[in-house]
C-alpha cells in the first residue's frame with residue numbers, strides 16, 4: 001500500500017533548502033515538510049549539547065506533522081545529533097555525512113579529499129572519519145578539513161560570485177590547494193551556492209561534491225527498499241520556520257532553486273520538550 005505521508009526535512013535555517021530541492025527532483029511524487037530553525041541559527045557555532053537539543057526539538061516538531069521519514073539536511077546537526085535522533089525515532093532518519101563521504105571516495109582519482117564545513121562540523125571529526133571509513137581500500141588516502149564559517153553569511157547575502165567571496169575563498173582554500181586535493185566535499189548546506197567561486201579557486205580539475213544530491217539518492221533508495229513510496233496522487237511542499245516567515249521567504253528562493261516558497265508558518269520550536277531524550 002502507498003504511504004502518502006510527507007518526508008520531513010529540517011535544517012538550522014534556509015540552507016537545507018539546497019538539500020530539499022535535490023530530494024524534490026529525485027522523488028517528485030513525494031510531499032515534503034521543511035522546517036528551518038532560523039530563529040536559533042547558526043548551529044555551526046554552537047556547542048555539541050546545544051546542537052543535540054535543538055535537533056531533537058526540530059525532529060519532534062516534524063514528528064508532530066506525521067512524517068514518514070526525517071532528513072537531517074544540516075551537516076552540523078548530522079555530525080552532532082544523528083545518533084541521538086536515530087535512537088529517539090520510530091521512522092527512518094537520514095543524515096548527510098555518509099552519503100557525501102561515499103560520493104567523495106567514488107570521485108577521487110588521487111586519494112586526496114578536502115572537506116569544507118562549519119567550525120562545529122570540522123571540530124566533530126566525523127566527516128573525516130566517514131571519508132576514511134568509506135575509503136578504506138584507497139592506499140595513502142589523505143583527508144584535509146577546513147572550516148569556512150564566513151561562507152554561510154556570504155551565501156545568505158547573495159554574494160555567490162562576488163570579489164569579496166573570491167578573496168575569502170582564496171584564503172580558506174589555500175591549504176586544500178597546497179595539499180593537491182582533487183575532490184572537495186561541500187559539507188555545509190550553504191556551500192553549493194558558492195560552487196562557482198569555489199571552483200574558480202580550486203581549478204577545473206577538482207570535483208565538488210554536493211552532498212544534497214547524494215542524500216536525495218539515499219532517500220529514494222530507502223523509500224523504495226521499505227515500500228514507503230507515495231502514490232503521487234497529491235503532492236504538497238509545506239514550509240515552517242522558527243523566525244519571521246517573511247524573512248524566510250525573502251531569502252529562500254535561490255536556495256530552493258524553484259521559485260519562492262509560499263504560506264510559510266511560524267513554529268515555536270523551543271516549546272517542544274525533549275524530556276528524558278537528552
Ligand code: DGL
Pocket residue numbers: 011012013015016041042043044045073074075076077118121152187188189190
Ligand atoms: N546548515 C548548517 C550546516 O549545514 C550551516 C549553517 C549553520 O551554521 O547553521 O552545517
